[in-house]
Amino acid sequence: MAKRFAEDPRLIRLMKISLALPETARQCHEQHAAFLVRKRTFAYYLSDHHGDGIVAVTCKVLPGDNTALAAAQPDRFYLPAYIGPRGWVALRLDVGHVDWDEVAELVLGSYRLIAPKRLAELVKART
Numbered sequence: 001m002a003k004r005f006a007e008d009p010r011l012i013r014l015m016k017i018s019l020a021l022p023e024t025a026r027q028c029h030e031q032h033a034a035f036l037v038r039k040r041t042f043a044y045y046l047s048d049h050h051g052d053g054i055v056a057v058t059c060k061v062l063p064g065d066n067t068a069l070a071a072a073q074p075d076r077f078y079l080p081a082y083i084g085p086r087g088w089v090a091l092r093l094d095v096g097h098v099d100w101d102e103v104a105e106l107v108l109g110s111y112r113l114i115a116p117k118r119l120a121e122l123v124k125a126r127t
Helices: 009-018 065-072 100-114 117-126
Strands: 024-028 032-037 040-047 055-060 088-092
Touching (some): 009 024, 009 100, 032 100, 055 100, 065 088, 088 100
Antiparallel strands (some): 024 032, 040 055
16 A cells, blocks of 8 residues: 555545444555445445546445436446446545534444444444
8 A cells, every 4th residue: 555545644544434343444556445344335435446536535325326326426436347246435635624523423324224233233322
C-alpha cells in the first residue's frame, strides 16, 4: 500500500468508525481498502479506483435506497461499478464538507445488513 494512501485522513477516520464494530478487519489493496466482518465485506474505501479520480466510501443499503440516494443527490452519491446493482451506494468524500455522522450511519447500516444476526443485534442494542 502506498504511504500516501495509508496516511489519507479520510481513510484513517473511516478506519476508526469501521474497526470499532465487533469482529471487524481491514484489507488494503492498491487503491482501495475493504472493511470486513467475519470475512464478509460491509464497506469499501475507494481512492481513484480504476482511475476515476473519486474518493468515496461504499456501503450496502436497503433495497432501492441506493438508486434513491443517487437520484436525489447525484453530486454526492453514485452507484459504484460492479456492486451498485447489488444494493450498494457510494458517498463521495472528495467534494464539499464530509458529514462524518452520515458516513458512520451508512457504515453502521451496512454492517447490520452484512454481519451475522448475533453481531448485528449487538450493534443495534448499543445505538
